[in-house]
Amino acid sequence: MTLATATNEHLANISNTLIYSAMAVYTLAFFAYIAEWLFGSRSKVGRTAAALTSAPAAKSGPAVTVQTAGGTAVLERPKVVVRSATGARDVPDGPGAHGGDVQGDLYGRIAISLTVLAFLVELGGVIARAASVERAPWGNMYEFNITFSTVAVGVYLALLALKKNVRWLGLFLITTVLLDLGVAVTVLYTASDQLVPALHSYWLYIHVSTAILCGAVFYVGAVGTILYLFKDSYENKLAEGGTPGRFATSFLERLPASASLDKFSYRVNAAVFPLWTFTIIAGAIWAGDAWGRYWGWDPKETWAFITWVAYACYLHARATAGWKGRKAAYIALIAFGCWLFNYYGVNIFVSGKHSYAGV
Amino acid sequence: MSKTTTGTPTDGAATAPDDLGAAGSQLSTAPLEPSANPPGMGVVGWARWFWRQLTSMRVALLLLLLLALGAIPGSLIPQSGTDATKVADFRDAHATLAAVYDRLGLFHVYSSVWFSAIYILLFVSLIGCIVPRTWQFVGQLRGRPPGAPKRLTRLPAYTTWRTDASPEQVREAALALLKKRRFRAHPVGDAVAAEKGYLREVGNLAFHIALIVMLTAFAWGQLFKSEGNKLVVEGDGFSNTLISYDDFKSGNLFGTDDLVPFSFVLDKFTGTYELTGPNKGTPRTYQAAVTYSEGAYGKEKKTTVKVNEPLEIGDSKVYLTAHGYAPVVTVKDGKGKVVFHNAVPLLPLDSNVTSSGVVKVMDGYKNPQGVSEQLGFQAFFLPTYGGGSVVSSQFPAMLNPVLNLAPYYGDLGVDSGIPQSVYQLDKTHMKDFKDAKGQQLRQNLKPGETMTLPNGAGSITYDGTKEWANFQVTQQPGSGWALAGATAAIFGLAGSLFIQRRRVWVRATRGADGVTVVEMGGLGRSESAKLPEELGDLAGTLYDQAPGAPDPGDTSESPDTPAVPAEGAEK
Ligand code: HEM
Numbered sequence: 001m002t003l004a005t006a007t008n009e010h011l012a013n014i015s016n017t018l019i020y021s022a023m024a025v026y027t028l029a030f031f032a033y034i035a036e037w038l039f040g041s042r043s044k045v046g047r048t049a050a051a052l053t054s055a056p057a058a059k060s061g062p063a064v065t066v067q068t069a070g071g072t073a074v075l076e077r078p079k080v081v082v083r084s085a086t087g088a089r090d091v092p093d094g095p096g097a098h099g100g101d102v103q104g105d106l107y108g109r110i111a112i113s114l115t116v117l118a119f120l121v122e123l124g125g126v127i128a129r130a131a132s133v134e135r136a137p138w139g140n141m142y143e144f145n146i147t148f149s150t151v152a153v154g155v156y157l158a159l160l161a162l163k164k165n166v167r168w169l170g171l172f173l174i175t176t177v178l179l180d181l182g183v184a185v186t187v188l189y190t191a192s193d194q195l196v197p198a199l200h201s202y203w204l205y206i207h208v209s210t211a212i213l214c215g216a217v218f219y220v221g222a223v224g225t226i227l228y229l230f231k232d233s234y235e236n237k238l239a240e241g242g243t244p245g246r247f248a249t250s251f252l253e254r255l256p257a258s259a260s261l262d263k264f265s266y267r268v269n270a271a272v273f274p275l276w277t278f279t280i281i282a283g284a285i286w287a288g289d290a291w292g293r294y295w296g297w298d299p300k301e302t303w304a305f306i307t308w309v310a311y312a313c314y315l316h317a318r319a320t321a322g323w324k325g326r327k328a329a330y331i332a333l334i335a336f337g338c339w340l341f342n343y344y345g346v347n348i349f350v351s352g353k354h355s356y357a358g359v
Numbered sequence: 360m361s362k363t364t365t366g367t368p369t370d371g372a373a374t375a376p377d378d379l380g381a382a383g384s385q386l387s388t389a390p391l392e393p394s395a396n397p398p399g400m401g402v403v404g405w406a407r408w409f410w411r412q413l414t415s416m417r418v419a420l421l422l423l424l425l426l427a428l429g430a431i432p433g434s435l436i437p438q439s440g441t442d443a444t445k446v447a448d449f450r451d452a453h454a455t456l457a458a459v460y461d462r463l464g465l466f467h468v469y470s471s472v473w474f475s476a477i478y479i480l481l482f483v484s485l486i487g488c489i490v491p492r493t494w495q496f497v498g499q500l501r502g503r504p505p506g507a508p509k510r511l512t513r514l515p516a517y518t519t520w521r522t523d524a525s526p527e528q529v530r531e532a533a534l535a536l537l538k539k540r541r542f543r544a545h546p547v548g549d550a551v552a553a554e555k556g557y558l559r560e561v562g563n564l565a566f567h568i569a570l571i572v573m574l575t576a577f578a579w580g581q582l583f584k585s586e587g588n589k590l591v592v593e594g595d596g597f598s599n600t601l602i603s604y605d606d607f608k609s610g611n612l613f614g615t616d617d618l619v620p621f622s623f624v625l626d627k628f629t630g631t632y633e634l635t636g637p638n639k640g641t642p643r644t645y646q647a648a649v650t651y652s653e654g655a656y657g658k659e660k661k662t663t664v665k666v667n668e669p670l671e672i673g674d675s676k677v678y679l680t681a682h683g684y685a686p687v688v689t690v691k692d693g694k695g696k697v698v699f700h701n702a703v704p705l706l707p708l709d710s711n712v713t714s715s716g717v718v719k720v721m722d723g724y725k726n727p728q729g730v731s732e733q734l735g736f737q738a739f740f741l742p743t744y745g746g747g748s749v750v751s752s753q754f755p756a757m758l759n760p761v762l763n764l765a766p767y768y769g770d771l772g773v774d775s776g777i778p779q780s781v782y783q784l785d786k787t788h789m790k791d792f793k794d795a796k797g798q799q800l801r802q803n804l805k806p807g808e809t810m811t812l813p814n815g816a817g818s819i820t821y822d823g824t825k826e827w828a829n830f831q832v833t834q835q836p837g838s839g840w841a842l843a844g845a846t847a848a849i850f851g852l853a854g855s856l857f858i859q860r861r862r863v864w865v866r867a868t869r870g871a872d873g874v875t876v877v878e879m880g881g882l883g884r885s886e887s888a889k890l891p892e893e894l895g896d897l898a899g900t901l902y903d904q905a906p907g908a909p910d911p912g913d914t915s916e917s918p919d920t921p922a923v924p925a926e927g928a929e930k
Contacts, residue, residue, distance in 0.1 A: 078520040078879075078902055080895040083513075201667040274852040281845040289667045292586070292678040292831045294838060295577070296441060297469050302434040309427040313420060315856075319389060320416040331424075338427075346434070 011132035012191070018125030019146055023181050025118035026174055032111035033171040036097045039104030041250045091235060093256035096167050111170060112160065119153045122181075126150050138208040141347055145184035149177040152216035159220075166264075168255055172223045203286035210279040215339060217272040218311075222336035224265035225329045232258040232326060262325065266318060269332060273311055280304050303342035310335035382508040386860055386884050388492040388499070388560060390415060413480070414487035422481040429477050433468030436460065440467055482574060489567050496560050504554035506547035507864035511880035514864075516891040518898045519878045524905035526875050529867035532904040536897065542863065550866035559884075562854020565847055572844035579837035585609035585617065586833045591625040592685045592702045593825040598622035599675065599832060619673040619834065623651035626661075628682055628826040632755050640711055640755055647679050647828045664830075674834050681829035683707045683714055684740055686762050687822040690720050693815040698723040704827045705740050706782050711752040714740040717784045718764070718819070719771055726768065727815045733771045735784045736819060739763040744803070762821045765801040766792045766812055792816065860884050863894065865901070874908050877901070 098104030126147055130137040137143040156173050159166045234252040237244050244252070255261065283304065288294040295301060314331045317323035323331075412418050437445035446466050450457040464471030511517055522529065530551050537544035537553040544553035587604035589597050597603055599621050626648040633641045647664045653672055664670045670677040683705060690699035698720055705714035718736035726732045743754035744761035770788035773779055792800040792813055802810045804821040811818045861883040870876045879901075881894040 078518040078877075078895075078898045078907075080516055080518045080891045080898065081512075082891045083515055083517070203667075270856045274849055274856060277845075277852060278849050281842075281849070284845075285842070286667075288838070289669060292669070292676065292680065292833050294835070294841070297433055297438065298441065299434040302430055306427045306430050306434075309423055309430070313423045313427065316416060316420045316423060320420055323417075323420065 008132045008134075011128050015125045015128035015132060018121055018128060019181065019185065022118045022122035022125055023178065023185070025114055025121060026178050026181070029111050029114035029118055030171070030174050030178060032107050032114055033097070033174060036104045036108035036111055037171060037251075037254075039101045039107060040097050040099030040254055042099070042101050042104070091257040091259065093165065093260050094168075094252075094254040097171065097254055099250075099254045108167065108170070111174075112167070115153060115170065115174060116157060119150065119157060122146065122150045122153070136205055136208070138204065138212070140188075140190045142184050142188040142190045144208075144212070144343075145180055145188055148212050148215055149180045149184075151212050152219055153177055155213075155216050155220055165256060165260070168227075169220065169223060172227075173220070176219070201286055201289060203282055203289065207279060207282040207286050210275055210282065214272050214276045214279055215343065217268055218276075218336050218339050221265045221268035221272075222333060224261050224268060225332045225336075227255055228258055228261035228265060229326065229329055231255050231261055232329075234258075262329070265329070265332060269311060269335075270315060273315065276308060276311065280308055299346045300342065303338060303346050307335060307338040307342055310338050382505050382862070382864070382882070386862070386882070388495045388564075390488060390492070410487065413484050414491075416488075419481070419484050419488065422477060422484060425477050426481060429468070429474050432465055433474075436465050436468070438467060438469075440469070478574075482571060485567055485571060489564060489571075493564055496564065499560075500557065503545050503547075504543055504552040504862055506552050507550035507866050507880070511864060511866060511878045514880035514882050516881040516894045517879070518894060519876065520898075520902060521870065521874045521876055521908045522902075522905040523908045524875055526867035526869055529875060529877055529901070529905045530865065533865035533867070533901055536901055536904075537863065537865070540897070549868050550864050552862070552864050554860070554862045556858050556860035558854050559858040559860045560855075562851045562856075562858065564851070566851030566855055569844045569848035569851055573841050573848065576837040576840035576844060580610075580835045580841065582610040582612040583617070583837070584833065584835045585613050586831065588680070588829060588831050590704055590827055590829045592704055592827040593625055593627055594702075596622060596624040597830065604832075617834065619675040620655055621651060621653050621657070621672045621675065623649045623670075623677070625649055625828055628828045630682060630756065630826070642755065645679060645682060647682075647830075674836060676833050676835075678831045678833065679828055680831045681707075683712060683827055683829075684742060684757070684760075685825045685827045686738070686740055687825060688718055688736075688762075689820045689822055690718070690724070690734065690736075690817065691820075692724050692817045693727045696723075698817075699734075702825045702827075703738065705738060709751060710755065712742050712755045713750075713752040714742075716740075716782045719773070719781070719784075721771060721773060724817070732768055733773075734817075735767045735769075735771055735786075735789055737765040737767070737784050740824075757824060760806060760824055762804045763801065764804060764810055764819060764821075765799060766810070766819065768792065768816070859889060861890055861893070863897065867905075875905070877905060 096108070098108045126137050126143075129143060129146070133139070137147055152173065156166065156169055230248075231252050234244050234248055235258050256264070280301075283301070284294040287296065287298075287301070310331065314328055314335055317328040317331050437449050439446045460466055464473065468474055508514070511519075524532075526549065530546055530549075533551045534544055534546060537551060540555070542553035542555045543557075544551055546552075585607070586609070587601075587607035589604050591597050599618050601607060601615050601618065628645075628647045630645050631643045633639055633643060645666050648661065649664055649670065650659050650661050651670065651672070652659045662670060664677060664679045666679055669679075685702040685704040687702045688699070689697060692698050699718070703716060703718050705716035707714050716738050718734075718738055720734035722731075722733075724732055724734055739750065739762075741750075741752040741759075741761045741763070742756060743752050743758040745753040750763070767784065767786065767789040769790050771779075772785040772788055779785060794800045794813065800810075800813065804810055804819075806821055806823050809818050809820040861881060863879065863881050866878045866880075868876055879894060879898050881890050883890045
């Protein structure tokens with residue numbers, strides 16, 4: 001009998017310290033985001049209301065945007081006129097959480113800086129954990145959770161770095177990241193250790209890493225979808241001549257237009273759907289190697305399939321007249337619910353081949 | 360600013376056909392939604408109506424939803440295919456509910472009638488959808504992009520300028536430019552029509568076809584698959600024939616001739632476990648060193664089979680699925696004659712491999728009176744004995760092995776014709792040996808130790824321990840096709856989701872004042888920031904070849920005064 005490699009306790013402790021530190025910094029970031037929203041509420045932005053309730057004179061036609069062709073430098077070049085499709089509601093995007101307020105914007109920037117810092121610290125924690133066990137940090141739910149939140153924040157920061165209009169996501173994301181980490185360190189904590197033989201495979205790296213990435217991106221899409229539903233009802237109410245409450249007004253005015261939110265979630269979900277398909281197939285190949293069958297309707301496999309079908313429904317719904325908008329959004333939320341259930345529900349309540357060390 | 364009450368933004372393609380006539384048509388091959396009211400036209404009419412409904416996107420969507428819903432119960436209710444014992448437990452615990460479940464096929468959801476009905480309908484719908492779409496698409500490929508709509512200004516992206524170049528020159532330059540950018544372009548009347556992104560449709564069709572390939576491969580595999588298990592003790596061999604298996608399952612169309620001929624010998628099994636820490640005892644490696652040969656007289660080769668690394672021989676895969684211990688024992692009769700010498704595989708009961716089983720001496724044994732009898736030893740094996748009266752192992756590896764034996768004599772009942780488990784002792788016709796105090800005899804043996812049976816009935820010696828490994832041999836034809844389908848599905852999907860199909864028109868006409876007016880418009884299947892960007896880029900390049908002419912007056916270059924920027928439309 002050979003002695004299994006001992007885990008490096010020292011590194012494991014460093015990892016724990018880093019994860020706790022990251023939580024502390026995320027908490028600071030959380031307060032900074034709150035401050036951004038609070039200061040932002042001082043400004044009176046009413047763009048949506050203005051767009052939807054303005055005088056009938058403005059009813060002339062769809063809004064147009066002028067873009068400079070071929071870059072910004074050549075001013076004398078022809079300009080492209082963009083017209084949104086007929087029937088679409090032409091509502092401008094909100095200015096973001098800070099609502100144009102200078103102090104709010106400052107807090108927002110502080111929040112993002114803190115998020116970057118916390119992300120780096122957490123990433124360090126995940127890497128230390130991986131080093132302590134000399135393998136990828138995906139052996140149990142604790143490791144899965146810390147990696148998941150790191151990736152989710154990473155996706156957010158990457159979108160920001162790409163200059164996408166996603167700053168509004170910050171507060172919602174960090175709130176759930178804190179929840180996720182809280183659950184990880186209290187309920188799910190498992191001392192660092194190595195893997196059972198079934199998990200020794202390079203398919204682990206492929207299957208689990210893409211699964212985590214998909215989850216993080218689906219999550220970002222789901223946040224967009226929920227906010228879309230709120231913003232859409234708000235716009236509907238305004239369009240019908242109603243007066244939404246003051247809180248709703250202040251909050252929702254600052255978010256992007258419902259059409260933008262809808263499009264954002266669609267993009268995000270559609271972009272990872274092929275990767276999710278790949279994840280399931282990689283899982284099947286791995287199961288084929290490990291258990292002698294590619295597909296055995298194990299609960300985890302079943303729910304991955306259900307999630308896949310649910311997202312396929314969503315994409316179909318978007319392509320089918322009469323199912324766009326809110327109905328499609330509900331399907332997207334159900335699909336994300338399936339993903340969540342597959343992660344927490346199946347691991348905890350249903351026993352199957354996928355229940356491993358540490359819950 | 361349009362003030363609408365509809366909450367749903369519609370994309371370019373949906374409204375384009377009404378607005379733009381032929382120019383906007385056929386930008387995809389998605390079927391049009393059929394009307395919901397059936398035409399009262401007899402059987403044929405109804406059949407046609409039914410077929411239209413079945414192959415509509417709306418019904419495809421409903422069937423997909425049903426498929427997801429239908430898959431749920433199978434993950435929550437025990438399934439006989441995966442865990443028969445759990446199903447049995449459930450039946451014991453909930454008799455009435457089990458009867459209902461049985462009627463609904465809920466113990467085997469994925470092979471139940473209703474679940475099959477859902478996916479078969481879905482796939483009929485899928486085929487009914489793909490075939491016409493493919494034809495339509497082939498038609499589109501054969502044809503040419505439709506001519507420019509009358510009013511390019513109505514397109515989602517539009518630009519215009521005046522130039523001194525002649526309209527012919529502009530059109531020629533535009534045609535060359537668009538072709539260079541790999542648009543399919545051709546001049547129609549006073550304009551150039553161009554289209555790009557056909558791969559989107561190809562991808563989408565490929566994806567849906569790949570789904571059919573996958574399902575067919577899966578079904579094929581189910582029909583022709585085989586799966587057998589064989590427990591092999593170190594030093595023993597296995598040859599791939601039906602009778603060699605401990606148990607064997609196969610698909611309906613599987614024939615015994617389909618078994619790939621090969622054989623192997625288990626040389627050594629190695630298992631390592633975590634020695635310390637909170638996960639003490641968790642397995643770390645399992646591996647089986649085997650010598651195998653392909654075909655009837657193939658050359659011998661050595662290899663290692665691990666949990667994730669099956670041995671592949673032809674269409675067969677040999678998986679390592681379980682392991683345990685097989686103590687080697689020697690049984691002698693009262694005269695000292697060896698009547699049994701073998702390794703007896705025992706079944707693990709827990710994660711520390713506390714194992715149990717039976718040593719059965721069936722022939723050759725004579726009791727002290729000289730009468731033929733059978734012996735049975737109820738055996739428990741603890742690879743790591745913790746001392747005292749503890750009856751479970753403390754660690755999965757053999758740190759302090761102990762074999763606990765309780766001997767019986769009489770008739771094992773193996774000749775009665777009723778199949779019997781080799782791991783269980785049928786005590787109906789067996790009596791136990793008593794020790795000096797009149798208690799049932801039971802003793803712990805360490806390797807090398809012997810237990811003497813009372814009254815000169817003989818003895819049993821625990822010689823040592825071998826390990827055994829369980830191998831699952833599967834044959835699953837069609838998995839190559841399933842993998843090919845899966846790969847095609849991913850690429851098709853990526854093409855379908857990431858490629859935008861779009862049209863661009865360039866119109867060049869001579870204005871009233873003799874100066875050429877260039878107009879460009881772009882239309883995509885859905886609103887996208889890429890479209891105006893691309894149009895701008897094309898316009899910029901074309902502008903270099905047909906530079907702007909001075910404006911006749913102070914009219915702006917853009918037709919509409921810029922309103923509030925619709926930021927939403929940009930992203
Ligand atoms: C087996 C179940 C099916 C799955 C998993 C599936 C999946 C998908 C996915 C993920 C897309 C997204 C691609 C996109 O948005 O462009 C799509 C598009 C599409 N599907 Fe399916 N599909 C299935 C069955 C069907 C059936 C039965 C039909 C026909 C009635 C159909 C017709 C279409 C069409 C027309 C599109 C393209 C929509 C467009 O051009 O935007 N699908 N499908």
